[in-house]
Amino acid sequence: MRYSAWKIFTEGLSGNRGWTKLWREPEPKPDYDIVIIGAGHGMAAAHYLAKTFGIRNVAVLEKGWLGSGNIGRNTTIIRSNYLLPENEPFYEFSLKLWEGLEQDVNFNAMVSQRGILNLCHSDPQRDAFARRGNAMKLAGADAVLLDQDRLRKMCPYLDFDNARFPIRGALWQPRGGTVRHDAVAWGYARSASSLGVDIIQNCEVTGFRIENGICRGVETTKGPIGARKVVACVAGSSGKLMSLAGMRLPIESHVLQAFVSEGLKPVLPGVITFGAGHFYVSQSDKGGLVFGGDIDGYNSYAQRGNLPVVEDVCEGGMAVMPFIGRARLLRMWGGLMDMSMDGSPFIDKTHIEGLYFNGGWCYGGFKATPASGYCTAHLLAKEEPHPTAAGFRLDRFRRGQVIDEKGAGAQPNLH
Numbered sequence: 001m002r003y004s005a006w007k008i009f010t011e012g013l014s015g016n017r018g019w020t021k022l023w024r025e026p027e028p029k030p031d032y033d034i035v036i037i038g039a040g041h042g043m044a045a046a047h048y049l050a051k052t053f054g055i056r057n058v059a060v061l062e063k064g065w066l067g068s069g070n071i072g073r074n075t076t077i078i079r080s081n082y083l084l085p086e087n088e089p090f091y092e093f094s095l096k097l098w099e100g101l102e103q104d105v106n107f108n109a110m111v112s113q114r115g116i117l118n119l120c121h122s123d124p125q126r127d128a129f130a131r132r133g134n135a136m137k138l139a140g141a142d143a144v145l146l147d148q149d150r151l152r153k154m155c156p157y158l159d160f161d162n163a164r165f166p167i168r169g170a171l172w173q174p175r176g177g178t179v180r181h182d183a184v185a186w187g188y189a190r191s192a193s194s195l196g197v198d199i200i201q202n203c204e205v206t207g208f209r210i211e212n213g214i215c216r217g218v219e220t221t222k223g224p225i226g227a228r229k230v231v232a233c234v235a236g237s238s239g240k241l242m243s244l245a246g247m248r249l250p251i252e253s254h255v256l257q258a259f260v261s262e263g264l265k266p267v268l269p270g271v272i273t274f275g276a277g278h279f280y281v282s283q284s285d286k287g288g289l290v291f292g293g294d295i296d297g298y299n300s301y302a303q304r305g306n307l308p309v310v311e312d313v314c315e316g317g318m319a320v321m322p323f324i325g326r327a328r329l330l331r332m333w334g335g336l337m338d339m340s341m342d343g344s345p346f347i348d349k350t351h352i353e354g355l356y357f358n359g360g361w362c363y364g365g366f367k368a369t370p371a372s373g374y375c376t377a378h379l380l381a382k383e384e385p386h387p388t389a390a391g392f393r394l395d396r397f398r399r400g401q402v403i404d405e406k407g408a409g410a411q412p413n414l415h
């Protein structure tokens with residue numbers, strides 16, 4: 001079924017009886033060409049496999065419900081404001097895919113390019129932002145360096161002068177913004193399912209069928225499923241899952257929390273990030289301030305957070321915009337992050353033939369969803385990395401070619 005204004009009109013006249021379910025719920029078949037584990041980036045990969053590469057005998061296995069992972073838990077920010085040549089073209093590719101996503105999957109994901117402002121608080125930081133803005137422009141992205149006067153006109157309520165970290169200006173990416181996160185999962189699922197992909201919810205992968213070094217399928221809570229190729233896209237569960245194939249990964253699992261305030265009148269022009277601490281905020285279309293900060297900082301598989309980080313994140317908010325202290329916190333939740341040692345992701349084959357890996361997305365994997373799905377589909381279909389994801393290899397630490405965007409060193413909790 002194609003969604004359109006005409007469809008809404010005709011359904012309105014006929015009692016809305018013609019709407020069908022967004023995706024089919026089939027029983028798993030015994031064999032597939034490709035089995036994808038995890039329905040976040042995995043759902044996007046299924047869509048591009050079916051639509052762009054014509055591979056439709058595909059199953060997506062999800063241990064919970066669609067959208068129960070980080071794809072439905074994040075703070076919805078999209079952007080492509082990276083510095084390093086291994087990252088910037090990939091995230092810009094993703095932003096371009098976001099710009100055409102709703103037409104591609106024929107689903108309203110509320111893609112809103114309301115802009116992102118990275119605040120700077122010192123002259124050296126402004127220099128670093130100028131360098132980053134130039135790198136973005138060289139990769140075809142948009143970037144504007146704002147001085148304090150221009151920023152004041154956009155956000156007069158920021159704590160410019162009295163704060164511990166006075167605000168000097170900002171790096172602005174007007175094409176950045178927000179997207180309704182769970183609608184992304186639903187849109188990709190609807191499209192993939194209509195092209196023949198089987199989405200199997202409540203189906204946990206509990207083992208791999210590996211014979212003579214070749215992966216032939218998976219064991220699941222719904223029985224064994226055969227496959228020519230298997231790809232794991234399970235975020236914070238990566239270490240646990242890949243250990244079933246005998247692999248150790250350069251990834252740690254950490255909790256990251258998100259927060260939403262009560263609804264306020266429109267006040268934020270777009271996304272704002274604090275440059276002297278870790279705090280980022282946008283405003284949802286319902287008016288709630290949606291914000292977050294650091295990971296909880298210890299290894300965990302819990303999808304809930306702890307109070308010290310709540311305090312820390314709220315302090316970050318107060319340091320940037322003191323008015324936030326008057327808003328009441330409405331909701332908070334946690335997600336299971338796959339923090340890599342250099343803060344950058346992996347889209348690669350493993351040493352086991354037929355077994356592929358996607359993970360290590362750290363704080364920033366939501367904005368990567370379209371490109372990650374596309375590049376994973378490209379790797380599975382063509383057996384070679386997409387040019388924009390060529391650096392995201394599992395052996396990069398052995399080769400000494402780390403992608404340390406922040407220059408923070410080999411500690412997952414710092415990225």
Ligand SMILES: Cc1cc2nc3c(=O)[nH]c(=O)nc-3n(C[C@H](O)[C@H](O)[C@H](O)COP(=O)(O)OP(=O)(O)OC[C@H]3O[C@@H](n4cnc5c(N)ncnc54)[C@H](O)[C@@H]3O)c2cc1C
Binds near residue numbers: 078203234337363367
């Ligand atoms: C609070 C929070 C805020 C964030 N904010 C942003 C943001 O503003 N912008 C941004 O770009 N990124 C953000 N992120 C990061 C982003 O959400 C993630 O990096 C991204 O969604 C990861 O996608 P994924 O597909 O790897 O993981 P997920 O979406 O988590 O998908 C993995 C799926 O695998 C399933 N799974 C796990 N084990 C198994 C198994 N054994 N068998 C079957 N299924 C399994 C899980 O149930 C899960 O649904 C945020 C994350 C969190 C937690």
